[in-house]
Amino acid sequence: MRHTCWCRMLRLLVLAVSVLFVFLCGANGGNVLVYPVDGSHWVNMKVIIEELHSRGHSITVVRASNSWHIKEESPHYASHTIEMGPFQNDVVDELASELLQARRKGRSFFKDMARGKWVSEWLSGLHRDICTMVAAIFEDESLMKTLQDAKYDLVLTDPSFGGGVFLAHRLHLPLVLNVRWTIHGEAHYAIAPSPLSYVPYPGAELTDKMTFSQRLGNFFVCIFSQYMLRQMADVPYTALSHRFFGPEVDYFSLFQDADIWLMRNDFTFEFPRPTMPNVVYMGGFQCKPARPLPVDMEEFVQSSGEHGVILMSLGTLFAELPSDISEEIAAAFAQLPQKVIWRHKGAKPSSLGNNTLLVDWMPQNDLLGHPKTKVFVAHGGTNGVQEAIYHGVPIVGLPLVFDQPDNLSRMEARGTAKVVDIATLDRAVFVEALRAVLYEPSYRENMQRLSRIHHDQPMKPLDRAIFWIEYVMRNGGAPHLRTQSFRMSWMAYHSIDVILTLLMALVLLLLIMFLAIKKCYSVLFKKKVKCE
Structure with a gap:
């Protein structure tokens, strides 16, 4: 009886302490305005939002009514929805299809230029939409008053589009960037010294050890890419800046004047290069230990025995491949003793073997962390590459578009991946690549070494990111860490x-x-x- 009484008192005490803790966290929490970017970028931002919410901070998200993934209702944030036209999913699918077909035709300088022009035209339209949305926010007096009266501590945004940067300037708030790309390309090039002699420009698919001809190529890739990026961004953002801030404000200086740059990579992935004091590296911050798999999937994984499992996922844009490529991939998988879990949409390949399970969705992080997972077949998106590093799983890469070829070339340079060009892919080439990564121990050993390096740091990347966000809240910004370089003439x-x-x-x-x-x-x- 006395034991039961003590147990009740202990439970009440724990409950009281928990309630007090939540109350104190809420009382001392900050007020954060988030202007996110949709698609895979939202996956990253959502992780930070949920962690900030768990620590007692109040989060408000500015979203478009046609958002792809950003929901209006959430237990982790409130939202302001800006009315925009309907989301044109068919345009995204059409672009992805065109880029994939162009990649299959092989690569050359002129083909890459043409492909870059398509992407630039598409992105230019998205930038114009963002500028339209920002103008609508600024012209909505009621909404602007609500935002000003809310007394936010800072704006957290992804600068691959410019809406959040302009909103922070309009509200005179400190600015924290969740960043790998700005509207002008890779983020380091906006604020940090980036000598092209040993810093490979994204898209060049080079390392930090370049011959003269490679340095020459690196230079031309940089010049061409910068020209294309500025062409698609300058007109809409200059017009928006002049309209609301006057002609004396250079729009890109608003990006460069951010207080903290939370960089979504680190030097397990990046080649050594100069950086700045307000750049905080949080590569792999979205990764976490594997959780138990659903029962049916665990049974399938365990049925692989000593051979193990191969995972294949090409992200959201390319889950449905052309049928001839799917047939070759399925036929290659059928030749292996391993079990395969393939995230696949579209018609079931006729060459599919009994060892392959097709799924619409998979718990990718949990599968990568499973001890039976041997190889990850991936398109080279940043999130997937970092999860593979975190769990120490080597990669067979099928790069398609955007930063994917460059990401995988970095992994290949470290001996952790084997890259297959989709232009030359057939079942023989694909099987050869799979067997190399499965049976040559160097791939797994090199990836596990990268994994150990990634884990060997004084604090978790997500904790580091949250610390610096709260640092900006506590200090009202971080002007003492900002470089003056962008205010200087060339x-x-x-x-x-x-x-x-x-x-x-x-x-x-x-x-x-x-x-x-x-x-x-x-x-x-x-x-x-x-x-x-």
């Missing part, structure tokens, strides 16, 4: 004016010395003539 940044001044001074000194010597010589010569 000549001043590279000290061209100083070098020219010193050269002119040296030339002037040499000229004075020459004239002085000439004068002395002429005087001495005249004296000598007179003496004679």
